[in-house]
Amino acid sequence: MASERRPNFTLPPGTCDTHVHIWGPFDRYPVARGAPYTPPERNRDDLVALHARLGVQRAVIVQTSVYKADNRAMLDGIAASNGAWRGVALVDESFGDAEYRALHDGGVRGVRFGFVKHLGGIPDLDLVRRTADRIAEMGWHLVLHLDAANIPEFEALFRSFRLPVVVDHMGRPPAQDGLDQPPFRILLDLLKTPNWWVKVSGSERISAQGPPFHDAIPFARRLIEVAPDRTLWGTDWPHPNVRWEPDEADLVDLLPQFGDEAALRRVLVHNPARLYGFP
Structure with missing residues (x-):
């Protein structure tokens, strides 16, 4: 049962949720054969209702592995x-x-590759390189969904990219390992390069304490401090494969602890407008 609670924090006009998914309607868009999991149906109408509750005006639909390269549900939602x-x-x-x-033409501006073990593990790295070259010509960006351990493992590959690169969910650093853990230190260093971006999403994924996920706050704050003009935010609705099912209002209410009003306006409004071409 979805929450009805509205957040206490009022999002600024033009806020963009840069990480959400759409699944279904399944009679039109069935899950791909061999998908790593079968999600519940959560369609564009459900997302519209969520964003009305939260006060979000814009969104980026991120294709998940349950559809593989069949992007129709996403494209119809955007249309x-x-x-x-x-x-x-x-x-x-x-x-x-x-x-x-x-x-x-359908509104796509990036391609995502996942390295996360439970979702299929390491992708074809030659395809990753070729795709990066191909989409750079179109002004698109690369999105990387990583386990924290992937960051040191593939650091050389990551440093070779010249197009904009967006890291999902803060790089998934386990909060209990602290800000000084090597994968997070490497991510902070990557973010000193002007083509690297990060999403301060996934508080519920990196938390060791559970709701309301306060142990994720130091990671988000640090990322925003290092790359205030290349940080994005998202809810990750409908939260596939999470240990704790979050109330999205709680995720919004974490935001005032991520940074001051000016920083949040960049993260929520100006940065996504620049990357995704919103007016």
């Missing part, structure tokens, strides 16, 4: 948003100029 939504796609070897053009 019905009157310009308020953008997308991040999954692609495979079959994608050529026509497929990329259709994605771009």
Whole structure:
């Protein structure tokens, strides 16, 4: 049962939730064969209702592995948003100029690759490199969904990228390992390079304490301090594969502890507008 609680913190006009997913309707968009998990149906109407409760005006739909490279549900959601939504796609070897053009025309501005073990592990690194080169020409960005351990493991590859790169969920550093853990230190160093971005999403994923996830606050604060103009925020609704199911109002109410009003306006409004081409 979804929460009805509205957040205590009032989001600024133009706030963008840069990390949400759409699953379904399943009679039109069935889960891909061999998907790593089968989610509950959560369609665009559910997302519209969530954002009305939270006070969010814009969103970025991130394709998940349950659909693999079938981006139709996401594209149909974007098409019905009157310009308020953008997308991040999954692609495979079959994608050529026509497929990329259709994605771009449909509001997609990035491609995501996942390295997380329980979602299939390390992707084809040659495909990652080729895709990075291909989408750089289009002004798109690369999105990386990582386990913290992937950051030192693939640091050399990551440092070779020249296009904008966005790291999901703060790089998934276990909060109990502290700010000085090596993967987080490397991420902070990567963020000193002007093409690297990060999402201060996933507080419920990195927390060791559970709701309301206060142990994630120091990580978000540090990331915003290091890259105030290249940090984004998202709810990660509908929260696939989480240990604790968060109330999104709680996630919004963490925000005042991530930074001051000026910093939050950049994170919530100006940074996503710049990266995703919102007016």
